[in-house]
Amino acid sequence: MQLELVEQCKLNDRMAQMKLYKQYCDGMFCVAMRFLKNSDDAEDVLQESFIKAFQRIHQFKGEVTFGAWLKRIVVNGSIDFLKSKHQKTIELDESYMHIADDENWDVSEGVNIEEVKKRIEELPEKYKYVVQLFLVEGYDHKEISEILGISETASRTRLLRGKNYLKESLSELKYGTRS
Numbered sequence: 001m002q003l004e005l006v007e008q009c010k011l012n013d014r015m016a017q018m019k020l021y022k023q024y025c026d027g028m029f030c031v032a033m034r035f036l037k038n039s040d041d042a043e044d045v046l047q048e049s050f051i052k053a054f055q056r057i058h059q060f061k062g063e064v065t066f067g068a069w070l071k072r073i074v075v076n077g078s079i080d081f082l083k084s085k086h087q088k089t090i091e092l093d094e095s096y097m098h099i100a101d102d103e104n105w106d107v108s109e110g111v112n113i114e115e116v117k118k119r120i121e122e123l124p125e126k127y128k129y130v131v132q133l134f135l136v137e138g139y140d141h142k143e144i145s146e147i148l149g150i151s152e153t154a155s156r157t158r159l160l161r162g163k164n165y166l167k168e169s170l171s172e173l174k175y176g177t178r179s
Contacts, residue, residue, distance in 0.1 A: 006066055009057050017054055024067060025050075028074045034136055035078035037121070045081050049074045075137060076147055079129060119169045127162030134159050 008016030028049065032042035053073050060069050120131055129148060133139045139147065141155040148155070 002066055003062060006057065006060060006062075009054060020066070021050055024070055027067070028070060031071055031074045031137070032078050034132065035075070035082060041081060042078075045074065045077045049077045052077070071137070072143075072147065075133065079147070082125075116166070116170065119166055122169065123162050123165055127158050127165060130155055130158040131162040131166065 005016045005020050009020060025046065029042055029046050032045045032049075033039065036042045036045060049070070053070050060066065117136075120128060120135070123131060130144055133144045133147065134141075141152045141159070144150075144155040144159075145152045150158075
């Protein structure tokens with residue numbers, strides 16, 4: 001059914017496009033909102049993402065689900081939107097660093113998921129995107145490196161640093177050293 005709809009979209013079938021849109025618009029809106037935190041911006045990115053998806057639907061080869069393919073377009077669109085709103089910053093070349101993978105994401109008891117999400121939002125931008133893509137969206141370092149245009153080593157480095165910032169922020173919360 002899914003691939004059939006996609007094939008119809010490749011033939012520029014407007015009804016098939018509308019069906020795919022209706023099937024995915026709510027979920028993709030939620031993805032955009034996790035990045036943008038503003039419904040108007042998320043709606044804009046969502047519309048642009050669907051336009052881009054339908055314009056590039058011939059590039060969809062079925063190696064992943066249509067939803068996963070579309071989600072990547074929405075994530076990239078959201079990040080591009082955020083980048084366009086911020087000034088460009090000079091980033092440290094982290095490719096020379098070697099970082100061991102640290103899979104321990106344990107946080108103190110009594111810290112709820114909303115507080116973790118809030119603290120992720122407060123991370124410096126270059127760490128926030130990697131943490132969000134890894135933890136919330138479930139991408140691996142190879143995918144993150146492709147989405148953000150950084151090396152896999154930089155993705156691992158930023159994830160580790162972002163996690164350390166996050167843990168520190170959450171421990172300050174627990175011990176009351178933060179206002």
